[in-house]
Amino acid sequence: MWYNNQMDKYKPKEFAEMLxxxxxxxxxxxxxxxxxxxxxxxxxxxxxxEQYLAYMGESEKRTENQKNVIYARVSTANQKDDxxxxxxxxxQFANAxxxxxxxxxxxxxxxxxxxxxxxxxxxxxxxxxxxxxIYIAHKDRFVRFGYDWFxxxxxxxxxxxxxxxxxxxxxxxxxxxxxxxxxxVFSCRIYGLRKYKNKLKGDEDVAQILQDGAPAxxxxxx
Numbered sequence: 001m002w003y004n005n006q007m008d009k010y011k012p013k014e015f016a017e018m019l020x021x022x023x024x025x026x027x028x029x030x031x032x033x034x035x036x037x038x039x040x041x042x043x044x045x046x047x048x049x050e051q052y053l054a055y056m057g058e059s060e061k062r063t064e065n066q067k068n069v070i071y072a073r074v075s076t077a078n079q080k081d082d083x084x085x086x087x088x089x090x091x092q093f094a095n096a097x098x099x100x101x102x103x104x105x106x107x108x109x110x111x112x113x114x115x116x117x118x119x120x121x122x123x124x125x126x127x128x129x130x131x132x133x134i135y136i137a138h139k140d141r142f143v144r145f146g147y148d149w150f151x152x153x154x155x156x157x158x159x160x161x162x163x164x165x166x167x168x169x170x171x172x173x174x175x176x177x178x179x180x181x182x183x184x185v186f187s188c189r190i191y192g193l194r195k196y197k198n199k200l201k202g203d204e205d206v207a208q209i210l211q212d213g214a215p216a217x218x219x220x221x222x
Contacts, residue, residue: 008049012037015047019055025155066132066158067102068094071122073141075110083108086137093164094135101135111144119143123150126159133160 016023029035030045035055037045072086087104094101107116114120119142125131134154139147142161151161 009038010047010049010052012045012047015052018052020160021155022152024152028156066130067125068099068133068135069122069131070094070101070104070135071106071119071142072104072137073107073109073111073116073119075108077108079108086141089137090135090164099133099135111140111142114143123154126154127157129158131159133162135162135164137164139163139165 010018012023012026016026019026026035026037026047030037035047035051037047039045070087070090072083072090074080074083074086083106087106091101105118105122107118109116122131122134126134131154134142136142139161142163143150154161
């Protein structure tokens with residue numbers, strides 16, 4: 001820990017870990033004035049113990065109106081046993097730490113799908129400041145790609161993503177299904193482009209444009 005001649009000063013990385021946010025979030029809070037950093041004579045940012053206590057006090061006040069939510073997801077309906085296992089595991093984790101779970105949210109759908117109904121509702125509620133923390137068994141259960149962006153986005157709205165990273169609850173089979181979905185999407189796109197290209201070849205007007213750079217006017221002779 002970095003003290004700089006006093007016991008209550010912290011580097012941005014240390015302070016971010018204490019608040020369970022990212023350094024990037026601290027930087028944004030500094031710019032917007034939500035949580036201003038102090039500066040050393042060499043213009044290095046630092047934070048104090050007083051700021052930590054003040055933040056935690058405000059955080060406790062916020063939790064009175066915010067909810068702790070468990071989020072669990074599986075890809076298909078025949079994985080309902082896996083869904084129950086996720087919820088049970090997350091409840092056990094929360095109970096062991098004295099965390100009161102206000103709600104359990106579940107989805108059945110691919111982690112590649114951003115149109116999951118309950119997931120989108122949870123994102124909106126977080127953006128409205130109603131969610132204190134979301135507990136998930138593995139980050140892939142929340143979203144397959146772009147997790148870091150969503151984590152930073154939710155933190156900016158006061159929502160913490162608590163990830164247990166339990167590999168047993170992120171089955172390899174589900175990841176393989178997602179990879180197959182990606183391959184299928186790109187295969188369809190390649191096929192569509194080839195079909196479109198063949199169609200263009202048979203269009204005389206388009207061929208003329210490609211050759212001369214101007215529309216063909218077959219009704220006028222020069």
